Amino acid sequence: MNPAEEGRGPTAKDPRQRAGLRPVRTRLAVVLLVFCMGTVAGLGWLVLRGIDAFNTANSDNLQWVLAQTDVEFLRFKVALLEAQRDPEKLAAVRRRFDIFYSRMSTLENGVSFRRLRDDADFDAPRAVVRSFLDDTVALIDGSDNRLEAALPALLDQAVVLEAAIRKLSLAGLTSFAQVSDSRREEVADTLILMATVLGLLLGGLTLLALSFYRLYRVSERQARDVARTGSRMRTIVETTVDAILVCDDRGKVIDLNGAAEALFGYDRTEAVGMNAIKLVHPPDIRAELLENQLRYIREHRRPERSERRFESEAITRTGRRFAAEISLDRADDAGERVFVVFVRDISGRKAAEAELLDARDKALAGETAKAEFLAVMSHEMRTPLNGLLGTMQLLRDHKLTEKQSDLLDQMQNSGRQLLGLVNDVLDLAKYEAGKLVPEQRPFEVSRLLEGVVETTSTLATNNGNTLHWSCSLEPGSVVLGDSRRLRQVLLNLVGNAIKFTRHGEIWIEAEKLTGPGHMAEFRVMDTGVGISARNLERIFNDFETLDSSYSRQAGGTGLGLGIARRLTELMGGEIGVESEEGEGSLFWVRVALPPAADLPAQQEPFGHLRDGAGRAVRPLSALLVEDNEINRFVAREMLKAEGHDVTEAVDGQAGVALAAARAFDVILMDISMPVMDGQAAARAIRSGGGASARAPIIAVTAHALPEEVARFREAGMEYCISKPVDRAELVGMLAAIAAGGTPDGQGGPVVTGARLFDEGYLESMRDLLKPEEVDRLARKFLAETDLAVADLKVAAVKDPHLAARAHACAGSCAAFGLTGMHHALAGIETAAKTGTLSQNALKDLALLWEKSRDRLVVHLDG
Amino acid sequence: MTRILSALSLSATLLASTAMAEDLPAPTGDVLLTIRGDISITNAGDAARFDLAMLEAMNPVTITTTTIWTEGEQTFRGVPLAALMEAVGARGDTISATAVNDYAVEIPREDWVADGPIVAFEHNGAEMSLRDKGPLWVIYPFDAKTDYQTEVIYSRSIWQLDRMTVED
Known part of the structure; x- marks a missing residue:
């Protein structure tokens, strides 16, 4: 067997079999051993017995004894013959007789000859000899004479007896030959038995030796395995x-x-x-x-x-x-x-873990910092932009040529567009920073759609598009949802549709879907250029501006649809698009809008003033708390333009101090300021018990999230106006405050009209024209403007002719020196064009007209 | 105890023998045994002759044993061979013993020991005639040990003894 085979011997193949064989083999070996020991013991006993038997001879030299019987009889016979010739020799006869007698006695009585005596061939001649001896003893022991006389007879008998003795000794020899034979056979048998036992013993020992050899081999192999395993283990242990x-x-x-x-x-x-x-x-x-x-x-x-x-x-x-x-x-x-x-x-591993954790934290912090940076930057960009837009509005208070006014319009449009982009980026950054949370507020879907249409109609008109809307929801039904986000999504979609449609039609539809979840679907459809199939996938991605002449023409950040997707996802809804190139597109949004059972639709939280403020604005004492110089300047100028008295504070703390010392009619409070922010300042004013503790506070903020508005209210700011401050909105709000008033406020309009009316125009007109001509023009102007303002007051903000009418009206007002009206109308015109016109601005215009008209009439009459 | 006694009896025997050796009397009755050869003490020329009375005077001992020539246990009385050799001042190492029928055998010195063979003159309390293997019979204590149950020992148990020669 070569060493390789050895390792895979038959026993190695099946360990179970091997395990089963081992006890059997061992048992066999033990049995063999016991058998061998038994055999050896038995054999030993046999041999010892044999040795014993050979050691103790139970016979004399038999042949000698038998031969001596013959010899001694013959010597007796010789003695008889000699005694016949010489009587002196009688003593020798007697001695020879006695010796023969003794010999016969030995044969008859000796233990060694016992078996001979049972032999008939021996016993018959013995009896003859015995009877001769017995008969002769008397003669031998008798006198010499009688013995001498009996000698011839004794000789005769001796001749007969000789044959008997011969027979006797022969029988003895035969018998002892048999004994010898049987003893020899016995010895032979014993030897054969010994040989057999020895053979068996040898066989057993051989088996035992084989078994031991096998065991040796097995143990040797095991030892080798153990040594090998040990060496392997040692190597493993030493190399680890x-x-x-x-x-x-x-x-x-x-x-x-x-x-x-x-x-x-x-x-x-x-x-x-x-x-x-x-x-x-x-x-x-x-x-x-x-x-x-x-x-x-x-x-x-x-x-x-x-x-x-x-x-x-x-x-x-x-x-x-x-x-x-x-x-x-x-x-x-x-x-x-x-x-x-x-x-x-594991210190290395621990260090690596810590490093990894640190790197991750840093990366996360970096991401957050980036998002925050973007948010802060967008926010910061809005401040100077607001300054620009506000200043442009103020610029309209000054006399402008038509050319200048057109340029200003361009500037304002661009500025507003830029503001829109910045707002988009801010929204995106806020979303990425995880700062947006959906809100649930009751609102009316039809009013939401109305608002969207109102806002976008001017833009649509500019592109020669017709805007339609329909709502299949029950009129007046109130639902629960994030109206602000939904509105923004729809504005983005409609704005997008307008952008890519020229002289087409745009439909906005809202429909309540059947099935579970109170899903509502909003659809914005256009007959525009459409989107190719390969672009459909990516239009909801950020910064995606499709490569078409229209999109270039339309411009934009490409963020609109990305933001729409995000906001929809924020609301837990879905957004999608179907389109065919050249045919138009259909964007749809599905969101859950469960019915708000008993809740009335909440009013817009701020910014919109209702019809109640019907009275002219009295001059108010206003405290302006604003850290940014440009913003402060713009706000101050707007307030002063309305004839209000303005006190300025550069931060919250200064504002609180001023408010404590003096009773203001109204406080405009910026929210984010150094030293003390707007909320803290408002709380301090309210709880400080100072002179202005009960003055209405208007929060001026760029980021008016619903929950923030709630916090503002909690801090004591019941009004909120968003940056950039819209002049008309501010004016309206102040009018409402003046009318609803502070508890101590004086009712009734006291119009100073310092800035409302520039007498210079009327004077120069009087210089140029005859008084009756001026009077005629003025009356015509008053009548026309009365009609125009009344018309505008009730006009829909989406009315495509509104901008043109405002423009025409603005021109007449400027001619008669009604600067306030001119500016207001110009603002409306711009707003109408950009789709940002609010109904309130038109209502505020009516108030402004009343004041301006009064002033003009006074001058005309004077 | 028995060993001490036997030792004592042996010394007594030796003492007696020594005493006799100096003065071996002449036989008065029938001479039963004649010893010749390399001996130092004699009473008839170069021979030492013994009659029954002389043997009786040599502190005879009794052996009870079976023999292969008889049936059953037998009692023999006689003089220990060692004592007899002492009495004749035997110097050789071998005894050549011869019987009346001229049977002869050699008995080496190693057999002449205490508790060894005796030269018996009485068998079962009676003197032995020639017919009963007398007058003298060398008897080993066969039953005492197996060493005495061999054919050599049986051959040395010479009966009808009448002569001995001590040889080198």
Whole structure:
């Protein structure tokens, strides 16, 4: 068998079979051994008995005895013959007789001859001899004379007797030959038996030897395996980077590998016999370890699976502490209990983990910082932009040529567009910063659609488009949802439709969907250029501007649809598009709008003043709290233009101080300011019990989220106006405050009209024309403007002719020096063109007209 | 105890023999045994002759044993061979013993020991005639040990003994 085959012997193939065979073989060997021992014992007994038998001869020399009988009889006979010739020889006869007699007695009585006596061939001649001896004894013992006389007769008898003796000795010889034969056979049998037993013994021993050889081979192979495994294990243990310690039950180190020596800095000779816990762990944590992680050592038990691995701190001989992963178990083999401990230095891993965590935190912080930066930047961009837009509005208070007015219109349009873009970016940044949360407020869908149409109609008209809307929801039904976001989504979609449609039609539809979830679908359809199939996928992505002449022409950030998608997702809804190039597009939005059972539709929180403020604005004392110089300037100018008295404060704290000292009719409060922000300042004013503690406060903010508005109200700011401050809106709000008034406010209009009316125009007109001509023109102007203002007051903001009518009216007002009206109308015209015109601006115009008309009439009459 | 007694009896025998050796009397009755050869003490020229009375005077002992030539246990009385050799001052190492029927055998010195063979003159309390293998019969204590149950020993148990020659 070559060594390779040896490893895969038949026994190696099936361990179960091998395990089963072994006891059988052992039992067989034991049985054989016992049998052999028995055989040996039996044989020994046989041999001993044989030896014993040979040792104790139970016979004399038989042949000699038998031969001597013959010889001694013949000598007796010779003595008889000699005595016949010489009577002196009678004594010899007697001696020879006695010797023969003695010999016969021996044959008859000796134990050795017992078997002869049972033999008839022997016994018959013996009896003859015996009777001769018995008969002759008397003669021998008798006198010499009688003996001498009997000699011839004795000689005759002796001749007869000789034959008998011959027979006797022959019979004896035959018999003893048989005895010899049988004894020889007996010996032969014993020898054969011995040989057989020896053969069996040899066989047994051979089997035993074979079995022992086999056992030897097996154990040799096992020893080789053990040696091989041991050497492999040793290599593994020595090459592993983990430190490995082997300790006894009491924690004494029995052995350790090279890695352990290197890691902890102890020589093998030093380490062996040391307490493992003292070797591995720093002193200050040992007690705690024994109390917790290494509890089982005290409890003298094997660690549970969960207890076999833990992280702890380790220390080297030189005192370097490091994070270590400890993995250990107790081996209970062969009654010897040892702990095998693996120690791994994981300080590197820990450091890498910490670094990774740090990097992630930094990256996240970076992302947040970027989003915040974007939000702050957009916000900051709005401030100067508001300044620009406000200043442009103020510019209209001055005398402008038509050319200048047109340029200003352009500037204002561009400014508003820029503001829209900045707002888009801000929304996006806010969304990315995770600062947007959907809100649930009751509102009417039809009113929402109305608002959207109102806002976009001018723009639609400009592009030669017709805007239609329909709502299949019940009129007046109130639903719950985020109206502000929904409005923005629809504005984006409609704005988009208008952008890509020329001289076409745009439909806005709202429909309540059947099925669960109170889903409502809004559709914005156009007959525009449409979108190619390959572009459909990406139009909702950010910064996606499709490569078409129209889109270039339309411009834009490409954020509109991206924001719409985000807002829809924020509301938990879906947005989608169907389109055919050249035919038009259909954008749809599906959101859940559950019916708001008993809640009335909430009024818009701010900005819109209702019909109640019908009276002219009296001059008010206003406190303007604003940190930004440009904004402060714009607001101040707007207020002053209305004839109000303005006191300025550059931050919240200064505002609070002023409000405490003086009773203001109204306070305009910016929200984000250094030192003290608007909310804190408002709270301080309200709770301070100062002179203006009960004055109405208008929050001026760029970011008026619903929850923020709620907070403003809570802080005591019942009004809110968004930046950029719309002049008409501000004027209207102030009118409402003046009318509804503060509790101490004086009723009734006191119109100073300083800025409302510039007498210069009327004077120069009088210089040019005859008084009756001027009077006629003035009356015509008054009548026309009365009609125009009344018309505008009730006009729909989406009325396409509104801008033109406002424009015409503005021109007449400017001619008669009605600067306020001119500016207001110009604002309306611009607003109408950009679709940002509000109904309130038109209502405010009516108020302004009343005041302006009064002033003009006074002058005309005077 | 028995060993002490036998030792004592042996010394007594030796003492007696020594006493006799100095003065071996002449036989008065029938001479039963004649010893010649390398001996130092004689009473008839170069021979030492013994009658029954002389043997009786040599502190005879009794042996009870079976033999292969008889049936059942037998009692023999006689003088130990060692004592007899002592009495004649035997210097050789071998005894050549011869019977009346001229049977002869050699008995080596190693057999002449205490508790060894005797030269018996009485069998079952009676003197032995020639017919009963007398007058003298060398008897070993066959039953005492198996060493005395061999054919060599049986051949040395010479009966009808009447002569001995001590040889080198």
